[in-house]
Structures are given as C-alpha cells and as structure tokens.
Amino acid sequence: MCRSGGGAAVSIDSDVLIDWYEETARDLPWRRAGVSAWQILMSEIMLQQTPVVRVEPVWREWVARWPVPSAMAAASPGEVLRAWGKLGYPRRALRLHECARVLAEEHGDAVPDDVEVLLGLPGIGAYTARAVACFAYGQRVPVVDTNVRRVVARAVHGRAEAGNPAARDLMETEELLPVRIDRAAVFSAALMELGGVVCTARTPDCELCPLPSCAWVAAGRPASDVVRRTQKYDGTDRQARGRLLDVLRGASGPVERVALDLAWTRDPGQRARALDSLLTDGLVEQTSDGLFALAGEAGA
Known part of the structure; x- marks a missing residue:
C-alpha cells in the first residue's frame, strides 16, 4: 500500500492489471519464452x-x-x-x-x-x-522507469506527473508488488506496459485503462504544472556527431579529415566540437598519421 498525502491508503489492483496484461500485452520478441x-x-x-x-x-x-x-x-x-x-x-x-x-x-x-x-x-x-x-530471472524486485513512475504518480498519488526521480520511487513501487514472486514479475511488466501504451505522458487513454480506481481520475485529472519543451534535434551537436559517425560506419577503414568536414558543413566550430567529443567518449580513434576510424579500427 502507498499513501497519497495524509489520506487513505491507495493501491493498484494487481490481479486486474495482470489479467489485462496477459490478455492485451504487445507480442514483443524479448518477452517470449526461451529468450536468454x-x-x-x-x-x-x-x-x-x-x-x-x-x-x-x-x-x-x-x-x-x-x-x-x-x-x-x-x-x-x-x-x-x-x-x-x-x-x-x-x-x-x-x-x-x-x-x-x-x-x-x-x-x-x-x-x-x-x-x-x-x-x-x-x-x-x-x-x-x-x-x-x-x-530474465523472475525475481521480486521493483523495476522503475519513466512509465512506471507516471502510473504510480497518477493511480496512487493523484498527480499528473511523477516529478524528478527520487529514492522513494523504489520503495513505493516495491510496496505495490504482489507477495507471490511469480506474480510480482508479471505485475512489473504489466505496470510498464500500462504506462507505455495507455497511461502515456501526453495523451492518456483513460477509457482503455483496466484499473478500477485511479486517484488522478478521481481528482478530476488535474493538469500538470510541468512545462514540456520539445527537444530539438536538427542542428544540434547530437546530429553533428551522428553525421560524423555515419561516415565512419560506412567506411571500410580509417578516413581522412576532409571526409568528416564534408559530412557537416553548417558550422566548422560545431563540427570540431562534435569530433572532439567522439574522441573523448572513445567512439572514434585517430591514427598516428591523422586519419579517423571507429573505436578499435584505427589500425585497420
């Protein structure tokens, strides 16, 4: 059981959630029997x-x-x-x-x-x-990702958002786990599935939610006070790094600096910064004669 503020104890019906998961879960290959x-x-x-x-x-x-x-x-x-x-x-x-x-x-x-x-x-x-x-081993341990934190925040505490990760997340999630070990592992998967496909961050589909009670819905689905910012990718250092790695992934051996220069022409300073970060991260290596290669391929 978990408590929302000073109110009555609120929990998640594990039997209902597990039944829903076993009937509707996505058929993902790493969930199948025999996967190591x-x-x-x-x-x-x-x-x-x-x-x-x-x-x-x-x-x-x-x-x-x-x-x-x-x-x-x-x-x-x-x-x-x-x-x-x-x-x-x-x-x-x-x-x-x-x-x-x-x-x-x-x-x-x-x-x-x-x-x-x-x-x-x-x-x-x-x-x-x-x-x-x-x-992999069916242990009764709390598995807490962004989806799980969101479901617990809404269903148990009545909050639209989970807020920043905290040490209490593990304890609160563990309190929700069924006592039976085999049921606990399935419950953890079901909790993640619910957050991934129904209780989503931007457009939760409460009509499809199997839970018989949810503190957030009971409270009138109060709006989040978190301001969401769309993460830009175009023109970022991440994109520049990706373009440089594309060149090296497509090469059969070390390449000259000019090949990397041509891969990102928007901003020479940004390109140099991206290349330096790839070298620092160990993703790219430089040969003794100044060529560039993926990690472990500088001697190719």
Whole structure:
C-alpha cells in the first residue's frame, strides 16, 4: 500500500492489471519464452530512450549475430558500433561491448542474477540491473522507469506527473508488488506496459485503462504544472556527431579529415566540437598519421 498525502491508503489492483496484461500485452520478441538473460539485457540497453519499433529489427539481428556475450566480446568495438546503426546514444553500444567482455571473462559467459553483481558490470545502472533480475530471472524486485513512475504518480498519488526521480520511487513501487514472486514479475511488466501504451505522458487513454480506481481520475485529472519543451534535434551537436559517425560506419577503414568536414558543413566550430567529443567518449580513434576510424579500427 502507498499513501497519497495524509489520506487513505491507495493501491493498484494487481490481479486486474495482470489479467489485462496477459490478455492485451504487445507480442514483443524479448518477452517470449526461451529468450536468454543476455538477450533480455541487450533489449533493455537498446530500449533506453529509443522506441520499440526502432529497436526490434536491430535486436533480432544482434541475437542472431551475438547470441552469447563471448560472441560480442570477440567482435571489435567498431563492429558493434556499426551494427548499432541509428539507435542513437551510441555510447550504450560501446558499454555493452565492454559488458560482454566482462561477462565472457569473469562470469562464465552468463549474465548474473544478483542485482548488486549486475550493478558492478559496465554500463549497467539501477534500472537495468533490476529489469534483468525481474524479467530474465523472475525475481521480486521493483523495476522503475519513466512509465512506471507516471502510473504510480497518477493511480496512487493523484498527480499528473511523477516529478524528478527520487529514492522513494523504489520503495513505493516495491510496496505495490504482489507477495507471490511469480506474480510480482508479471505485475512489473504489466505496470510498464500500462504506462507505455495507455497511461502515456501526453495523451492518456483513460477509457482503455483496466484499473478500477485511479486517484488522478478521481481528482478530476488535474493538469500538470510541468512545462514540456520539445527537444530539438536538427542542428544540434547530437546530429553533428551522428553525421560524423555515419561516415565512419560506412567506411571500410580509417578516413581522412576532409571526409568528416564534408559530412557537416553548417558550422566548422560545431563540427570540431562534435569530433572532439567522439574522441573523448572513445567512439572514434585517430591514427598516428591523422586519419579517423571507429573505436578499435584505427589500425585497420
């Protein structure tokens, strides 16, 4: 149970939510039986800040190409970055490659089931560690992402927005979990699904919500006081970085600086800044004779 201010205890009907999930959940490949913890880990890394529709085809390719951590570890960082393609935030790919190496060398080519051990792996944060423990191993651990925080804020506390992440998020979500371990893991998936497809940030479809009660609806769906700003992409450093990486992903070896210069002509200063950040992040390397290549390919 959770409390909204000083009022009566409010909770989420786990049985209703689980029944809804089992009847209506999207058929996503990483949710199917037989998917390994490593493959679930790959999906969780890919899904961070990236829509399912973009992740699914890339994930399928990666599962076929690198079914176990040692297979990815044997590839160069550049190969992994090239395969990452347009998923965005490519540092995730580099960290996943580092994680694969550690799993292959120190964990017998298997993904650990302990949250604390998972947190010690490269690129694995609090959400990902708990997501793997829950969805790969069926553990009763709170899995808190943006969607979960939004559902709890609305259904339990009557707020339109969850506000900034806080330590209490884990505790409040854990209090909602069913006692039975097997039910808890499904409930966590259902809570995320509800936030992802029904209780969305901008256009929640309350008519489709399976929950018999919601504090936010009961309060008249009070408006959010959060001012939303559309994130611009065109002309940003992120776009410039992406254009430079596109050149290197499409090359069979190191390229001259002029090839990168031609990839982003809007602002030479921004281009230089983008290239410097790629070098600093370890996504790009410079050869001894001044050429540029993806990580691990400077000697090609």
